[in-house]
Amino acid sequence: MNEPEAAVWMGRLLEVSRNDGALPDPAIIWWKARLLEKQAAQARVTRPIAIAQWVSLAVAVVATIVLCAANWPGIEGMLAPAGFTLWVAGAACVILMGMALRFVFSD
Amino acid sequence: MDQNEFTEFYRETAPTLRGYIRRVSGDGQAADDLLQETYLRFLRAKPAVDDHAAMKAYLYKTATAAIYDRWRKSRRERLWWGWQAKAPPSAPPAAGSGDVTRCFQKLKSRERALLWLAYVEGYAHDEIAGTLDLNEKSIKVLLFRARRNLERILRQNGLSEVQHERA
Numbered sequence: 001m002n003e004p005e006a007a008v009w010m011g012r013l014l015e016v017s018r019n020d021g022a023l024p025d026p027a028i029i030w031w032k033a034r035l036l037e038k039q040a041a042q043a044r045v046t047r048p049i050a051i052a053q054w055v056s057l058a059v060a061v062v063a064t065i066v067l068c069a070a071n072w073p074g075i076e077g078m079l080a081p082a083g084f085t086l087w088v089a090g091a092a093c094v095i096l097m098g099m100a101l102r103f104v105f106s107d
Numbered sequence: 108m109d110q111n112e113f114t115e116f117y118r119e120t121a122p123t124l125r126g127y128i129r130r131v132s133g134d135g136q137a138a139d140d141l142l143q144e145t146y147l148r149f150l151r152a153k154p155a156v157d158d159h160a161a162m163k164a165y166l167y168k169t170a171t172a173a174i175y176d177r178w179r180k181s182r183r184e185r186l187w188w189g190w191q192a193k194a195p196p197s198a199p200p201a202a203g204s205g206d207v208t209r210c211f212q213k214l215k216s217r218e219r220a221l222l223w224l225a226y227v228e229g230y231a232h233d234e235i236a237g238t239l240d241l242n243e244k245s246i247k248v249l250l251f252r253a254r255r256n257l258e259r260i261l262r263q264n265g266l267s268e269v270q271h272e273r274a
């Protein structure tokens with residue numbers, strides 16, 4: 001098949017393509033693009049705030065672990081007489097705190 | 108580019124671009140989504156070109172990338188620059204188009220793209236190479252093979268040279 005023959009067949013295909021139905025509305029595409037642009041700009045602006053939030057959370061967790069480790073004998077001494085119930089309550093508080101932090105820092 | 112300029116550009120390019128997307132992707136149902144995705148990427152990229160032809164070339168390159176991205180995301184077992192000639196069943200031909208569309212869909216994806224860009228859009232070899240990220244020197248050979256395969260498929264489907272000449 002030479003090039004002119006191929007062009008004829010492709011021309012027929014193009015004619016068929018014109019019956020593919022109505023095109024999407026360009027106004028919708030335009031406004032969708034503007035909306036995505038706005039969202040991207042907003043994400044750029046709030047990114048430093050989100051980074052600072054995660055950094056502060058990480059510092060708080062590390063500080064808590066370090067303080068607990070440094071004072072563990074005293075903490076263990078305080079908790080030993082309390083029994084199993086207090087251990088469970090303490091664990092539940094830690095889990096709830098984690099969930100609350102997750103909720104606060106989620107978008 | 109303001110909204111009026113975009114609307115005018117869209118009306119000029121969208122009909123043939125959708126045909127390209129539909130025929131190359133082989134997915135008629137996703138063609139409109141891919142068309143919108145292409146124009147969204149185009150508007151967000153804001154290509155630094157004023158020439159209409161250059162903008163159109165950029166648009167086709169974006170469309171090709173969008174098709175490729177869609178296929179990468181999908182879990183279909185088909186290769187893009189592939190070794191499989193079988194077209195997916197999800198591209199029903201438009202009413203009254205059966206023969207030529209069905210034959211065209213039997214080509215490989217890359218061949219469909221090459222033939223469309225060369226003989227519908229009238230792109231030169233360097234423009235085709237830029238759009239499809241191919242070596243310019245290989246376009247001539249690839250087009251020859253695509254034409255040869257199209258001819259073979261047309262013959263197999265009874266669309267012989269005699270019928271073609273009559274058309």
